[in-house]
Amino acid sequence: MVARVTLEIALRKEFDYHVPGELEAQVQVGSRVKVPFGTRQVMGCVTAILSDSPQTNLRPITKVVGQQSLITPRVLELARWIADYYCCPVETALKSVLPEAVRREDEGWRERLFVRAHPPTGELPKLSKRQAEVWNVIEEWRDISLQELLRLTGSTAETVRRLEDKGLVTIAPQVSERDPYAHERFLPSTALELNAEQSRALAAITAAMAPGAKAGTFLLHGVTGSGKTEVYLQALSRCLELGRGAIVLVPEISLTPQTVERFKSRFCAGPLRTLVAVLHSHLSAGERHDEWHKIRQGRARIVIGARSAIFAPVEPLGLIIVDEEHEHSYKQEEAPRYHARDVAVLRGQREGAVVVLGSATPSMESYFNAKQGKYTLLELPTRVDDQKMPLVRVVDLRAEAQKDKGMAIFSPRLRDAIQSRLEKREQVILFLNRRGYSTSLQCPLCGYVAGCPNCSIALTFHRARKRLCCHICGYEATAPERCPDPKCRHPAIRYAGIGTQRVEETLAKLFPHARIQRMDSDVLQRKEDYRRILGDFRAGKIDILVGTQMIAKGLHFPNVTLVGIIHADMGLHVPDFRAGERTFQLLTQVAGRAGRGDVEGEVVVQSFTPFHPAIQYARRHDFVGFYEQEIEFRAQLQYPPHTRVALLTLKGRNEDKVKFTVEHLRRELERRLAGWKNLILAGPGPAPLLRAETFYRYQIMLRTRQMPRLSRELNQLQQEFALPDDLTLTIDVDPANLA
Ligand code: ADP
Ligand code: ZN
Numbered sequence: 001m002v003a004r005v006t007l008e009i010a011l012r013k014e015f016d017y018h019v020p021g022e023l024e025a026q027v028q029v030g031s032r033v034k035v036p037f038g039t040r041q042v043m044g045c046v047t048a049i050l051s052d053s054p055q056t057n058l059r060p061i062t063k064v065v066g067q068q069s070l071i072t073p074r075v076l077e078l079a080r081w082i083a084d085y086y087c088c089p090v091e092t093a094l095k096s097v098l099p100e101a102v103r104r105e106d107e108g109w110r111e112r113l114f115v116r117a118h119p120p121t122g123e124l125p126k127l128s129k130r131q132a133e134v135w136n137v138i139e140e141w142r143d144i145s146l147q148e149l150l151r152l153t154g155s156t157a158e159t160v161r162r163l164e165d166k167g168l169v170t171i172a173p174q175v176s177e178r179d180p181y182a183h184e185r186f187l188p189s190t191a192l193e194l195n196a197e198q199s200r201a202l203a204a205i206t207a208a209m210a211p212g213a214k215a216g217t218f219l220l221h222g223v224t225g226s227g228k229t230e231v232y233l234q235a236l237s238r239c240l241e242l243g244r245g246a247i248v249l250v251p252e253i254s255l256t257p258q259t260v261e262r263f264k265s266r267f268c269a270g271p272l273r274t275l276v277a278v279l280h281s282h283l284s285a286g287e288r289h290d291e292w293h294k295i296r297q298g299r300a301r302i303v304i305g306a307r308s309a310i311f312a313p314v315e316p317l318g319l320i321i322v323d324e325e326h327e328h329s330y331k332q333e334e335a336p337r338y339h340a341r342d343v344a345v346l347r348g349q350r351e352g353a354v355v356v357l358g359s360a361t362p363s364m365e366s367y368f369n370a371k372q373g374k375y376t377l378l379e380l381p382t383r384v385d386d387q388k389m390p391l392v393r394v395v396d397l398r399a400e401a402q403k404d405k406g407m408a409i410f411s412p413r414l415r416d417a418i419q420s421r422l423e424k425r426e427q428v429i430l431f432l433n434r435r436g437y438s439t440s441l442q443c444p445l446c447g448y449v450a451g452c453p454n455c456s457i458a459l460t461f462h463r464a465r466k467r468l469c470c471h472i473c474g475y476e477a478t479a480p481e482r483c484p485d486p487k488c489r490h491p492a493i494r495y496a497g498i499g500t501q502r503v504e505e506t507l508a509k510l511f512p513h514a515r516i517q518r519m520d521s522d523v524l525q526r527k528e529d530y531r532r533i534l535g536d537f538r539a540g541k542i543d544i545l546v547g548t549q550m551i552a553k554g555l556h557f558p559n560v561t562l563v564g565i566i567h568a569d570m571g572l573h574v575p576d577f578r579a580g581e582r583t584f585q586l587l588t589q590v591a592g593r594a595g596r597g598d599v600e601g602e603v604v605v606q607s608f609t610p611f612h613p614a615i616q617y618a619r620r621h622d623f624v625g626f627y628e629q630e631i632e633f634r635a636q637l638q639y640p641p642h643t644r645v646a647l648l649t650l651k652g653r654n655e656d657k658v659k660f661t662v663e664h665l666r667r668e669l670e671r672r673l674a675g676w677k678n679l680i681l682a683g684p685g686p687a688p689l690l691r692a693e694t695f696y697r698y699q700i701m702l703r704t705r706q707m708p709r710l711s712r713e714l715n716q717l718q719q720e721f722a723l724p725d726d727l728t729l730t731i732d733v734d735p736a737n738l739a
Helices: 073-085 088-098 129-141 145-155 157-165 194-208 229-241 257-266 270-275 285-297 305-310 340-352 364-371 397-403 412-424 501-508 527-538 579-591 611-620 623-637 655-672 707-720
Strands: 001-006 012-019 030-038 040-050 063-065 111-117 144-147 169-175 217-222 247-250 274-277 301-304 317-324 356-357 375-380 391-396 429-433 440-442 460-464 467-469 477-479 494-496 518-521 544-547 559-564 600-605 644-652 680-692 693-702 728-734
Touching: 001 030, 012 030, 012 040, 030 375, 030 467, 040 088, 063 364, 073 088, 073 217, 073 340, 073 707, 088 305, 088 518, 111 129, 129 144, 129 145, 129 157, 144 145, 145 157, 157 169, 169 229, 169 494, 194 217, 194 229, 194 317, 194 356, 194 375, 217 229, 217 317, 217 340, 217 364, 229 247, 229 257, 229 317, 229 356, 247 305, 257 274, 270 274, 274 285, 305 340, 317 340, 340 356, 340 680, 364 429, 364 623, 391 397, 391 412, 397 600, 412 429, 412 559, 440 460, 467 655, 501 518, 501 544, 518 527, 559 579, 579 600, 579 611, 600 611, 611 623, 644 655, 644 707, 655 680, 655 693, 707 728
Parallel strands: 217 356, 217 375, 247 301, 247 317, 274 301, 317 356, 391 600, 429 544, 429 559, 518 544, 559 600
Antiparallel strands: 001 012, 001 040, 030 040, 030 063, 111 144, 111 169, 440 494, 460 467, 467 477, 644 693, 644 728, 680 693
16 A cells, blocks of 8 residues: 655655555545655655555655544645645645644643542541542532642642542543633523524525535625624524534634624533634644644534634534635735635535625625626625614815814814713724824935835834834834934934824823723733723723724624724725725724614714725715726726736845846746736736835736636746745735735
């Protein structure tokens, strides 16, 4: 027997190994194995079992790691597809498919000493006071870890050993599962009665899950607060009834305790504690290992997690839900550069699972697919209980800036609106997608701007630490007192542009009695911070929450009746064809935080380009209107969803060399792709962010309707194109970010 193996050292080749007789029973497709490679022993994964090999002199597999093969043939197929489509080696794709904690040989189950009670049938032997106390606790728990017992009783192991001597308990090692939610209680929740639109959506999803039915993909377009999550929950119940498992993807940023609680409360009452597994980046390696194996063993049937949870080993898989499907965080920004939503659709097709993509602001791609009949569109156009959508007012900052020569952070309209909320004891959320104090430090005399020495970007001033920081590479410097240009040395250097710190500071001056809290990645140093701040806000201990996109998503606070967007244009004028789409999505999401309770909400949007379609359609809550004008613009320029994009970026420290090589790359592409119809080859040109982390970056953009075919060509090119040592080429298929 011969096993074909990919090696972890990420070579683009697979190697054949002989399977020794004694290992034959254990080696399957998906097994992790240790094999000799040169003089070393390396880890790999079996991708195929063959009876014979074209190669001779095969070396034997050294050993099989782990008892259960970790990768199912189906997931392995998925990894292969990812490698082909997103142009990377299979082994790189496998690294995403299988969490590091599971791959590593040494990470296993944790064993701990457990104390088990053996209550006597007759009379209790005579115990000291201390022993009796400890015994009472053990008797109540029946089975408890020694560590936990000592913590609870404040006694010593010696006391417990005495009880063992008397035959009342046994102390033995036992596997102890690391449950990231062990210390939380979930109050059971029951299914709500659905409104007519929710019922219709659920019926369609359920019908597609029925045995023998054809599973298509659904796009669930429901405004914020329309009750999408309740539809998900009930669809999951049906899925479990059919004996199948499910995966729920949510963006990392909205994987809040609040979200997890909603799912756990519905499905994790009592003995079903392990039914829902949670996978996200804050788990320890051990927790991740245990959650993953609970899924693999079939004890956890519902997986809720961020991007990489799409690879969870759920079998058989009945349902995949991708919430906030338009979110760019579903795209991985390093190899393998996969898009979890697209992988979800593919995985659903292959495994006969129903896929539900949900959003209040679907991506252009998904809505286009729905219009084309590829996906079935389900709509929830109203909020639950017919709550009104918030009233959105747009304030023209150009007019404001004329009136008020200073930097108008708060227009009178927004100021008044905040004041009235404070008086009524209602809460306010203020949004600005830029952390720090000012966006740049500028000399008013000579125009000098403090820039990053490594990146082509201005440094952001952080007031509390009095430092200038680069948001790309993390470079930091002390803020100069005077202009550093030796010819100028002007003493009054000025802060241009605003960040959340400056909003917070100005706010404190305007409303000295308000309780203000900022929330951005500078404030959140530890993982509890996020929880604590949201808890305080919920409890009414904070009047105004100021934050970045971190507060834009999925939060539900009934007492928030005003949302202010300080600068709606922030992301509008970047060189990316999705700038309008992103702004529309962000404004709609942020606006959706207002008026989730009984009082109608209000949103004040401040903008320098108040008539931009992204702002005007968001103001009217008109997704379809936005879609229709945007799809027209995309058609004219042949951008996605009419085509697909592959972005080639060449990086190096020597700019001339990068430029020279990228020209050569362009000629090579022309040669290889000669005769292709409907192919647009743009570039080379400097990347929007020309220099990042000391590397110059030049790009070529390809657009086509035949991406799988183009991927094959690019894979070939990547292997054959002779690249100078100090340059790197990255290929990003369906890039989310063009910078
Ligand atoms: P979405 O996910 O679309 O933003 P949610 O599912 O969070 O909306 O629903 C918003 C609120 O409405 C939640 O508090 C939820 O419990 C409640 N809700 C959802 N469906 C119903 C229903 N059919 N009846 C009553 N309340 C509902
Ligand atoms: Zn930098």
